[in-house]
Every structure is written in C-alpha cells, then in structure tokens.
Amino acid sequence: MIPRDVPKGFALFYTTFDIDGRLNEEKARKMMDFVRERFGVEAALHTCTQVHGVTVTRVQTAQSWSECDSCDALLSDERNVALGIKVADCLPVTMIDSAHSVVANIHSGWRGAASQITALTIDKLERETAFEAASATAWLGPSIRSCCFEVGEEVAIQFPQKFVERTKAKPHVDLVSFTAHVLESRGIQRVVDTGLCTRCEGSIFHSYRRDGKTGGRNLAVVAQ
Ligand SMILES: [Zn+2]
Numbered sequence: 001m002i003p004r005d006v007p008k009g010f011a012l013f014y015t016t017f018d019i020d021g022r023l024n025e026e027k028a029r030k031m032m033d034f035v036r037e038r039f040g041v042e043a044a045l046h047t048c049t050q051v052h053g054v055t056v057t058r059v060q061t062a063q064s065w066s067e068c069d070s071c072d073a074l075l076s077d078e079r080n081v082a083l084g085i086k087v088a089d090c091l092p093v094t095m096i097d098s099a100h101s102v103v104a105n106i107h108s109g110w111r112g113a114a115s116q117i118t119a120l121t122i123d124k125l126e127r128e129t130a131f132e133a134a135s136a137t138a139w140l141g142p143s144i145r146s147c148c149f150e151v152g153e154e155v156a157i158q159f160p161q162k163f164v165e166r167t168k169a170k171p172h173v174d175l176v177s178f179t180a181h182v183l184e185s186r187g188i189q190r191v192v193d194t195g196l197c198t199r200c201e202g203s204i205f206h207s208y209r210r211d212g213k214t215g216g217r218n219l220a221v222v223a224q
Contacts, residue, residue: 001015001142001194001196002038002203003139003141003192003194004192005032005137005139005190005192006039006096007096007098007137008094009041009224010039010041010097010098010124010222010223010224011035011038011039011041011043011082011221011222011223012094012096012220012221012222013038013118013220013221013222014092014127014141014142014194014205014218014220014221015031015219015221016171016204016205016206016216017153017219022046023045023065023067023071023084024065024125024187025064025065027149028044028045028047028064028065029064029065031082031084031219031221032045032046032082032146033045033153035082035209035223036151039223041080041082041223041224042080042122043081043082043085043223043224044061044062044063044064044066044080044081044084045065045066045083045084045221046059046062046065046066046067046068046074046076046081046082046083046084047065047066047067047068047074047083047084047085047086048067048068048070048071048072048073048074048086048107049067049068049069049070049071049085049162050070050071050085050107051070051071051072052072052107052112053070053071053072053112053115053182054072054073054112054115054117054120055070055071055072055073055114056072056073056074056120056121056124057071057073057074057075057076058074058075058076058124058128059074059075059076059078059081059083060076060078060081061079061080061081062080062081062140063065064101070224072106072112072117073104073105073106073107073120073121073123074105074106075102075103075104075105075121075125075128075129076102076103076104076224077100077129077130077131079100079101079130079224080129081103081117081223081224082206082222082223082224083103083104083105083125083221083222084105084219084220084221085105085106085107085219085220085224086107086217086218086219087107087141087142087143087208087217087218087219087220088196088198088205088207088208088211088215088216088217088218089101089110089143089144089198089199089207089208089209090109090111090112090143090144090196091107091108091113091140091141091143091175091176091179091212092106092107092108092140092141092142092143092220093105093108093118093121093138093139093140093141093179093183093216093221094105094106094138094139094141094222095121095122095125095136095138095139096136096137096222096224097125097130097131097132097135097136097189097197098135098137099132099135100130100131100160101130101224102129102130102131102136103219103222103223103224104121104125104222105133105205105220105222106118108175108179109175110149110151110155110158110173110175113159113175113178113179114155114158114159116182116203118179118182118183119182119186122186124187131168133186133187133188134187134189136188136189136190137159137188137190137192138183138188138191138192139191139192139193139194140176140179140180140191140192140194141193141194141196141218142194142196142197142198142203142205142218143175143176143196143197143198144175144198144199144207144209145174145176145177145196145198145200146165146172146173146174146176146177146196146197146198146199147172147199148172148197148199148200148209149172149173149175150168150170150171150172151170151171151172151173152170153171155159155171155173156171156173158172159173159178160178163175163177163178163181166205175203176193180193192221194214198210198218205218206218
C-alpha cells in the first residue's frame with residue numbers, strides 16, 4: 001500500500017510481504033527491486049532488531065542489507081538508503097524532509113510512544129542532520145487504532161487523558177492522535193494519516209492481537 005503525498009525521488013510503502021520478523025539477504029534484495037521499479041530509487045535496505053526501546057540509529061549508505069542489534073528508529077541523510085520498520089499493530093511513523101534529503105522511520109508501540117520515541121528521533125534529526133520540521137512531512141501507517149486498542153489502566157495512565165477513550169468497559173488509547181500531536185507540536189505541519197487499523201475485521205495487514213505470536217509482520221519502508 002502506497003500512501004498519498006510521497007515526494008518524487010523518494011519511496012514509501014507498507015507491505016505484508018511474508019516476513020516472520022527476520023529478513024534475509026534475498027528477501028531484502030527482492031524488496032529493493034520493487035523500490036527501483038516502482039519509485040526509481042536505488043537503495044540497500046536497513047532494518048532493526050526491535051526491542052520496544054528508544055534507541056535511534058543513524059544509517060549510512062551500504063552495499064547490501066543490514067540489521068542493527070537493538071534499536072527502534074532509523075534515520076539517514078544519505079542517498080541510496082532504505083529504512084525498514086517491522087510492525088504488527090505498533091505504529092510506523094515515517095518522516096521525509098525532501099528539501100534536505102533526510103528520512104526517518106520509527107517503530108512506535110505504546111511503550112515507545114510513552115517513552116517519546118518520536119520526539120527523541122526528531123531531536124537527533126535536528127542535532128545531526130540538516131532536517132527542518134517546516135519542510136518535512138510525516139506519515140502514520142497501518143496500526144492498531146483506538147477502535148481496537150483496549151488496554152489496562154497501567155497503560156492508559158501513561159498517556160495524556162485526552163488521548164484515552166473511556167466509553168467502553170476498558171480504556172482505549174489513541175496512539176495515532178497522540179503521535180500526530182507530538183509531530184505537530186514539534187513543527188511538522190503536514191501529517192498524513194493512512195487511517196488503517198490492522199486489527200479491524202477485514203484488514204489486509206498482519207495484526208499481533210488478531211493473529212497472535214505466529215502471525216506475520218508488516219514492513220514500512222522509506223527510501224531515498
Ligand atoms: Zn480497529
């Protein structure tokens with residue numbers, strides 16, 4: 001699935017491509033063939049071994065697929081780089097500053113969101129690259145939405161209460177609105193929400209809550 005407003009010279013898409021949480025050289029190469037054919041971008045894929053933490057890794061151009069040991073966000077200001085984030089209900093947050101050729105991709109589940117992983121990524125972007133919020137666009141990918149994200153009180157209290165719905169028996173957290181608020185408060189005015197819930201009936205995307213541990217993973221890929 002390709003969201004709207006992807007600038008020319010960049011790639012962004014969400015795929016249910018059959019991965020069980022681990023990629024390999026061949027799968028990464030196939031995906032980069034698609035990026036070349038569909039978007040005209042030549043890139044090598046970088047992914048992370050995700051741990052629901054807040055480590056942000058800066059990626060440099062490489063020849064072949066690589067995966068960091070433990071991080072949950074990737075950024076780069078180099079060309080020929082693709083950044084892949086694995087999700088199956090958690091929110092993929094992607095940023096492109098096309099004026100300064102900077103891209104970032106974030107794995108933001110509720111733990112990452114509560115620990116401010118999106119704000120921490122913007123901090124690093126502003127510290128280490130030419131990134132400017134005013135020229136950036138952010139995309140909020142397919143993820144579990146407030147319709148389906150029932151949580152316990154111990155999770156609900158970690159968010160500002162305006163992002164917690166209490167109309168049902170248990171609280172429901174709106175991670176998407178929370179994240180959009182973080183992006184806007186940091187000066188990113190263009191936020192594109194795909195509006196897709198992974199858990200909802202009829203979703204084509206993998207969902208951890210629906211499918212359990214044996215389910216697949218979705219991949220959010222941005223490239224320049
Ligand atoms: Zn839903």
